[in-house]
Amino acid sequence: MDRIQIPATSRSPLVDFDFPAGRLLLRGESYPEDAATFYGPLLQALRACLEEGGGPLTFDVALSYFNSSSAKALMNLFLPLEDAAEEGREVTIRWLYAEGDDTIAEAGEDFAADFSHARFEMVQETAA
Amino acid sequence: MLATDFMAFHEASRRNGIILSFGGDLSENVLFSLGEVLKLRMQQGATDAAVSKRVFSVFVEQAQNVIRYSADKLVPHGSPDGSMVSAGMIVVGIEDGRFFVACGNEVPGEQVTGLRARLEHIVGLSGDELRKYYRERLRQPADEGSLGGSIGLIEIARRSSAPVEYDFQARGDDRCFFCLKAFI
Numbered sequence: 284m285d286r287i288q289i290p291a292t293s294r295s296p297l298v299d300f301d302f303p304a305g306r307l308l309l310r311g312e313s314y315p316e317d318a319a320t321f322y323g324p325l326l327q328a329l330r331a332c333l334e335e336g337g338g339p340l341t342f343d344v345a346l347s348y349f350n351s352s353s354a355k356a357l358m359n360l361f362l363p364l365e366d367a368a369e370e371g372r373e374v375t376i377r378w379l380y381a382e383g384d385d386t387i388a389e390a391g392e393d394f395a396a397d398f399s400h401a402r403f404e405m406v407q408e409t410a411a
Numbered sequence: 412m413l414a415t416d417f418m419a420f421h422e423a424s425r426r427n428g429i430i431l432s433f434g435g436d437l438s439e440n441v442l443f444s445l446g447e448v449l450k451l452r453m454q455q456g457a458t459d460a461a462v463s464k465r466v467f468s469v470f471v472e473q474a475q476n477v478i479r480y481s482a483d484k485l486v487p488h489g490s491p492d493g494s495m496v497s498a499g500m501i502v503v504g505i506e507d508g509r510f511f512v513a514c515g516n517e518v519p520g521e522q523v524t525g526l527r528a529r530l531e532h533i534v535g536l537s538g539d540e541l542r543k544y545y546r547e548r549l550r551q552p553a554d555e556g557s558l559g560g561s562i563g564l565i566e567i568a569r570r571s572s573a574p575v576e577y578d579f580q581a582r583g584d585d586r587c588f589f590c591l592k593a594f595i
Contacts, residue, residue: 294443314471316439316493348464350471351563358549386464393546 284332287325295321296346302332307342310379313349322356329360333367340364340372345379345408347387354390361394361401368400375402382409429504436485438496442474449503458510465570465595466503466510472563473514473591474501481516482586506594509572515590523579523587530591533564534574541569567593 284302291297296311307329315321332340342364349357361376368374376398378391388405395403424432430452433445449470453463477499486496499516518526536544548562568575571593580588 293447317491320491320493348468350468350475351566352475354549354562354566385461386468389542393542393549396546397550 284328284335287328298325300325300328300332302328305338305340307340308345309343310345311347313346313353315353318350318352318356322353322359326356326359326363330363333363333372336372338373339375340367341375341377343377343379344391347381347384349390357394358397361397365398365401368398368402374400375404377404377406379406379408382407427504428506429502431503432500433502434500436496436498437474437477437481437501438486439478439493442471442478445474445501446470462510462595466512469512469567469570469593469595470501470503472567473512473593476563476591477501477514477516480518480522482519483517510595511592512595513590513592515588517582517586518579518589520581520585520587523589526589527577527579529564530575530577533568534577536568538569541565545569567591571595 286302286304287298287300289295289298291311294312295315296309296313299306299308301307342360344357346353364374364376376394378394380387380391388407391403391405395405431445431449433441446467450463450467453466458466478495478497481497481499483498484495485498486494497516499514501512501514503510503512505511533541533544545562545565548565564575573594576592578590580590582588
């Protein structure tokens with residue numbers, strides 16, 4: 284599975300899904316015109332990557348804002364990761380949020396509740 | 412005469428604390444542009460960052476609800492999410508020191524019962540219950556006929572400081588006018 288890199292726009296996040304390196308990243312704001320069109324291909328690629336098997340996988344999610352359609356899409360990305368972890372793959376999700384951003388921190392806790400096999404880490408980023 | 416009428420309208424908006432109001436055909440591009448000026452207005456008004464984010468979030472969910480669920484569509488249902496254009500209105504303002512976001516659009520009459528039931532349920536939930544309900548809905552497949560996560564209304568309620576207000580007005584045809592107002 285090849286690496287997927289998509290630059291950020293003012294309403295969609297930077298995507299860097301480096302499957303060969305086992306590192307995935309979303310960073311920015313997410314309220315795309317059509318969440319299904321934006322996230323659908325990413326979900327397909329992730330599923331294909333998980334089917335291939337392989338080493339540890341780390342997914343960094345650093346979103347400063349996302350709408351409800353994006354929340355749904357994120358959950359769709361997380362579910363196969365949790366399944367893969369249950370089957371023995373080493374999966375870590377790192378939820379990055381800015382210091383003082385309670386809304387995003389709380390959203391991370393909402394997602395964290397659904398993981399029992401994959402590691403879900405809350406990572407506070409200090410303002411540069 | 413022209414200026415008198417328009418100024419009266421303009422002044423009435425000001426008096427009612429309205430900082431943004433849009434009526435007509437709403438697209439994702441219009442949503443984006445209105446959102447940008449809304450952010451700018453809140454920045455200039457030195458609005459608390461957390462409040463600004465909540466207002467923006469409620470604005471996006473309401474505008475996307477109009478685009479997706481208004482019965483009055485210029486570019487119809489079935490076209491990709493991002494290209495839909497639908498008529499409705501969206502208003503952001505300040506009332507008694509609190510931001511509000513309100514929207515209005517026509518809905519098909521047969522959807523009123525279901526929509527009313529969902530809103531009644533959401534309005535009756537406490538903050539903790541809303542959070543729990545949101546988590547549940549996030550894991551479930553979207554409702555039939557729902558294009559988004561069907562969690563937009565819960566998101567609006569979670570970001571509001573008081574129960575959301577809503578109302579329906581029969582039009583005498585097969586559609587109903589629906590409106591929703593959320594205080595942040």
